[in-house]
Amino acid sequence: MAKAKLRPKKSSVSASKVAEVAGVSRSAVSRTFTDGASVSPETRAKVLAAAEKLGYHVNHLARGLIHHRSGIVCLIVAEMQTPFQASFVEAATRSLQDKGKVVMVLNTAGKPANVEAALRQTLNYRAEATVVVSGAPPRSLVETCIENGQRVILINRNDAIEGPQFVMIENEAAATEACFILRRAGCTRLAVVSSTAGTPSIVARETAFVDAAQAAGIEALVNRAGPTGYASGAESARQLLAGANRPDGVFCVTDLLALGFLDAARIEFRLRIPEDLCVMGFDDIAAAGWLGYDLTTFRQPIAEIADHIAGMLEDEDGGPAQMHFPARVVWRRTVRP
Amino acid sequence: MAKAKLRPKKSSVSASKVAEVAGVSRSAVSRTFTDGASVSPETRAKVLAAAEKLGYHVNHLARGLIHHRSGIVCLIVAEMQTPFQASFVEAATRSLQDKGKVVMVLNTAGKPANVEAALRQTLNYRAEATVVVSGAPPRSLVETCIENGQRVILINRNDAIEGPQFVMIENEAAATEACFILRRAGCTRLAVVSSTAGTPSIVARETAFVDAAQAAGIEALVNRAGPTGYASGAESARQLLAGANRPDGVFCVTDLLALGFLDAARIEFRLRIPEDLCVMGFDDIAAAGWLGYDLTTFRQPIAEIADHIAGMLEDEDGGPAQMHFPARVVWRRTVRP
DNA sequence: TTGTAGGCGTTATCAT
DNA sequence: ATGATAACGCCTACAA
Numbered sequence: 013m014a015k016a017k018l019r020p021k022k023s024s025v026s027a028s029k030v031a032e033v034a035g036v037s038r039s040a041v042s043r044t045f046t047d048g049a050s051v052s053p054e055t056r057a058k059v060l061a062a063a064e065k066l067g068y069h070v071n072h073l074a075r076g077l078i079h080h081r082s083g084i085v086c087l088i089v090a091e092m093q094t095p096f097q098a099s100f101v102e103a104a105t106r107s108l109q110d111k112g113k114v115v116m117v118l119n120t121a122g123k124p125a126n127v128e129a130a131l132r133q134t135l136n137y138r139a140e141a142t143v144v145v146s147g148a149p150p151r152s153l154v155e156t157c158i159e160n161g162q163r164v165i166l167i168n169r170n171d172a173i174e175g176p177q178f179v180m181i182e183n184e185a186a187a188t189e190a191c192f193i194l195r196r197a198g199c200t201r202l203a204v205v206s207s208t209a210g211t212p213s214i215v216a217r218e219t220a221f222v223d224a225a226q227a228a229g230i231e232a233l234v235n236r237a238g239p240t241g242y243a244s245g246a247e248s249a250r251q252l253l254a255g256a257n258r259p260d261g262v263f264c265v266t267d268l269l270a271l272g273f274l275d276a277a278r279i280e281f282r283l284r285i286p287e288d289l290c291v292m293g294f295d296d297i298a299a300a301g302w303l304g305y306d307l308t309t310f311r312q313p314i315a316e317i318a319d320h321i322a323g324m325l326e327d328e329d330g331g332p333a334q335m336h337f338p339a340r341v342v343w344r345r346t347v348r349p
Numbered sequence: 350m351a352k353a354k355l356r357p358k359k360s361s362v363s364a365s366k367v368a369e370v371a372g373v374s375r376s377a378v379s380r381t382f383t384d385g386a387s388v389s390p391e392t393r394a395k396v397l398a399a400a401e402k403l404g405y406h407v408n409h410l411a412r413g414l415i416h417h418r419s420g421i422v423c424l425i426v427a428e429m430q431t432p433f434q435a436s437f438v439e440a441a442t443r444s445l446q447d448k449g450k451v452v453m454v455l456n457t458a459g460k461p462a463n464v465e466a467a468l469r470q471t472l473n474y475r476a477e478a479t480v481v482v483s484g485a486p487p488r489s490l491v492e493t494c495i496e497n498g499q500r501v502i503l504i505n506r507n508d509a510i511e512g513p514q515f516v517m518i519e520n521e522a523a524a525t526e527a528c529f530i531l532r533r534a535g536c537t538r539l540a541v542v543s544s545t546a547g548t549p550s551i552v553a554r555e556t557a558f559v560d561a562a563q564a565a566g567i568e569a570l571v572n573r574a575g576p577t578g579y580a581s582g583a584e585s586a587r588q589l590l591a592g593a594n595r596p597d598g599v600f601c602v603t604d605l606l607a608l609g610f611l612d613a614a615r616i617e618f619r620l621r622i623p624e625d626l627c628v629m630g631f632d633d634i635a636a637a638g639w640l641g642y643d644l645t646t647f648r649q650p651i652a653e654i655a656d657h658i659a660g661m662l663e664d665e666d667g668g669p670a671q672m673h674f675p676a677r678v679v680w681r682r683t684v685r686p
Numbered sequence: 687t688t689g690t691a692g693g694c695g696t697t698a699t700c701a702t
Numbered sequence: 703a704t705g706a707t708a709a710c711g712c713c714t715a716c717a718a
Contacts, residue, residue: 023417024475024497026695037705042697049697052703067493069472073410073419074695077710080360082410084453092442093635098435105429105456114470116421117454119442133451135406138361156404160361242639275640298430302579303612304641363711374689379713386713389687411711414694 025066034062045070076138080161085113085325086139088130090120090146094241094268095297096312100145100167103318111322113140120147128153135160141325143167146211163330165321168213177324178334179317183213186310186339187220190263190292193308193341195228197290197348199261203233205248205273206265207240214240217265217294233259240265245272253281260289267293267300267309274305274346290347294339301344308347310339362403371399382407413475417498422450422662423476425467427457427483431578431605432634433649437482437504440655448659450477457484465490472497478662480504483548500667502658505550514661515671516654520550523647523676524557527600527629530645530678532565534627534685536598540570542585542610543602544577551577554602554631570596577602582609590618597626604630604637604646611642611683627684631676638681645684647676 027041034041036055043049044059051059062068076082085108091097105115116137118130127147134142134157141163149166151173157164164176168183194202202225206218218234225232237247245264249272252259264270270293277283277291285291293300293309300307317337324331343349364378371378373392380386381396388396399405413419422445428434442452453474455467464484471479471494478500486503488510494501501513505520531539539562543555555571562569574584582601586609589596601607607630614620614628622628630637630646637644654674661668680686 023694024472024499027697028695038695039697039705040703042695043704046697050703055703067496069469069493069497071414071475071695072473073413073475074710075697076410077408077414077695077712078697080710091439093432093436093439095430095432095435098432098438099430101435101438101454102428102430102456105454106458109456109458114474115454115456117438117442117452119439119446119452121443121446132406135361135404136409137451138408138410156406159404160406162361242635246640271639279640298579299636302608303583303616360710364713365711375711376689376713377687379711380688383713387687392688408711411694412713414696414711415713417694 024071025068026071027068030059030062030066030068033066034058080138081140082138083112083114084116084137084139086116086118086130086134086137086142088118088120088127088134088142088144088147088149090122092117092119095299096267096295097145099297099314100318103314104143104321107315107318107322108325111326113322113325124148131157134162138162141165143321144169163325165324167317168211170212170216177330177332179321180334180336181213181312182336182338183216184220186294187217187263187265188224189341190310191221191224191228191232193347194261194263194290194292195230197261197286199259199290200230201233201257201259202230202261202263203235203252203259204263204265205245205252205269206234206236207244207269208236208238209240211240214265217263221263221265240269242268242272245269245274246276247272249273249276250280253277253283262289263292265294267295267297267307269293270307270309270346271299271305274307285346286348292347296342300342306345308344309342311342312339313337361408362405363408364405367396367399367403367405370403371395417475418477419475420449420451421453421474421476423453423455423467423471423474423479425455425457425464425471425479425481425484425486427459429454429456432636433604433632434482436634436651437655440651441480441658444652444655444659445662448663450659450662461485468494471499475499478502480658481506500662502661504654505548507549507553514667514669516658517671517673518550518649519673519675520553521557523631523678524554524600524602525561526678527631527647528558528561528565528569530684531598531600531627531629532567534598534623536596536627537567538570538594538596539567539598539600540572540589540596541600541602542582542589542606543571543573544581544606545573545575546577548577551602554600558600558602577606579605579609582606582611583613584609586610586613587617590614590620599626600629602631604632604634604644606630607644607646607683608636608642611644622683623685629684633679637679643682645681646679648679649676650674 043051120126131153143165158175204221235248238244296311368375380388457463468490480502495512541558572585575581633648
């Protein structure tokens with residue numbers, strides 16, 4: 013062992029100590045803290061008093077050992093400081109807690125290899141369910157999870173795996189609508205600002221937009237300046253707007269990209285939005301609604317998704333294998349009506 | 350029981366099953382997965398093979414039962430979709446995972462009553478430590494946690510409690526410096542934009558700024574339009590800038606407030622920043638660095654704080670009862686140099 | 687090196 | 703209603 017011996021922590025108070033102090037049996041203590049068990053008001057009071065005095069709290073780890081349900085739900089996520097991911101984690105923790113679950117957050121720190129490690133932790137802690145918000149989980153491990161009775165929920169992924177449940181946003185429909193909206197605003201030179209991340213959502217939005225444009229007889233430009241974020245959006249603006257034949261309608265596959273694009277377009281190219289250029293985003297993060305941006309975008313129904321996930325875990329039969337949520341347009345001022 | 354009986358989940362594979370398949374004893378399996386235990390390469394191989402085949406993973410819940418250390422660290426947090434909180438959670442999960450801990454996030458959803466419930470969960474899951482990022486934990490419960498051998502770390506709180514460890518930002522020094530910087534920029538009518546949240550950090554920054562101004566012979570205006578956020582900042586701008594004797598140097602106790610203030614000042618009052626008005630923020634969230642804002646602010650060393658916390662949990666003796674971190678100025682363009 | 691036995695804190699079962 | 707007992711999955715002496 014590398015480290016000097018870690019002495020066991022000051023042990024916390026157990027049910028038998030409470031029983032001893034209260035002058036009853038362990039079972040009486042257990043029953044006092046078990047819903048629907050039968051204890052006389054008398055002993056119950058004695059136990060409660062002793063418990064309060066000693067600072068006793070039921071050990072959920074031991075309880076889980078017997079019940080085969082830990083109450084733990086794992087969230088595997090990366091880049092959780094970004095607005096959308098952060099909002100999702102917030103909503104998920106809230107919904108899951110409401111259902112009596114407790115959330116363990118596994119941060120993959122963007123390293124694909126860590127997804128596997130995270131999934132293993134999930135198994136180690138006997139999580140009841142694992143929600144993969146970001147990253148590509150190795151198929152075999154997902155299967156192991158499911159074989160071990162764990163629920164696996166994949167968000168916005170299109171892997172062809174049997175077993176996990178999928179929750180997806182209707183990216184294609186939204187991207188197609190974006191194309192329609194921009195064309196209706198009179199835009200004739202379309203572009204899509206994407207990223208090099210290559211996640212299923214990003215790719216789906218990008219592809220669907222290009223296809224929709226194609227169907228309308230327009231060859232949409234695609235620009236990917238880097239990872240999905242503000243800086244890449246700004247850089248894409250520099251690349252797309254410098255040329256002679258610059259686009260007049262841009263769909264950014266993420267709000268963060270859109271905000272970077274907007275800022276660069278306005279500040280560095282002195283373009284007026286939406287007169288010279290229409291811009292749409294995706295996600296409806298808080299900043300999209302700020303006075304300086306007023307970005308027209310698509311809202312992902314985060315709270316509804318979180319509630320749906322929490323609900324899935326309640327009914328034993330699992331619910332649908334796939335659930336789709338629409339992304340609805342939020343009209344603001346970066347697109348001519 | 351309210352709910353119909355929840356059948357126990359398909360039980361996952363245990364060490365004894367692995368032992369059975371591998372043709373060895375339970376202990377051999379245990380030893381294979383215990384650092385520094387002695388197993389012959391032969392049996393080890395047999396065990397590993399069986400484990401792989403069955404998809405066995407050590408049950409950390411059971412292991413924690415014996416070791417009196419669950420490996421779990423709880424994070425009690427509210428408003429975790431806001432940039433600063435989100436970044437903190439991201440950094441903390443990362444640092445703690447690096448130390449082999451696993452993070453449980455308890456979202457209080459802004460309700461003070463939930464802080465107590467969260468602290469109870471902390472006890473229930475035998476967390477090794479609890480980090481209170483937001484909210485005011487009831488003193489008695491904190492003491493219970495500590496009596497049960499749990500580490501309690503309070504972030505940016507000034508409660509006078511014996512037992513927990515405190516990690517604080519030097520809010521006063523920063524606010525005092527903000528006052529100095531604004532005065533040096535030639536500002537003579539100072540104001541501080543704060544919020545009605547009344548958290549220790551907010552109050553400390555607000556008070557220290559007012560005091561520093563006072564010491565310089567200036568009566569700083571204080572404005573609190575609502576909760577700590579973009580909208581309140583914008584509203585404060587409307588209230589402060591509408592009057593005749595409007596301030597020309599403003600310290601916003603949070604970047605989000607500052608961004609709202611900036612937008613309203615520029616868009617609704619057509620003020621030029623920093624010519625007409627200097628603005629400073631606090632936190633250095635990502636948006637502060639965006640092209641459209643370029644906000645001069647104070648950076649909280651989030652990564653360092655997270656590393657420090659993770660480090661504290663490693664050495665058994667606990668480390669210092671208080672640790673202070675400086676907030677350093679990040680010079681951008683909303684204050685004249 | 688290996689196996690056996692006991693115990694960690696709970697709860698379910700079975701008598702009482 | 704109450705108490706004794708077994709079991710959950712694991713680890714750690716202890717003995718072989």
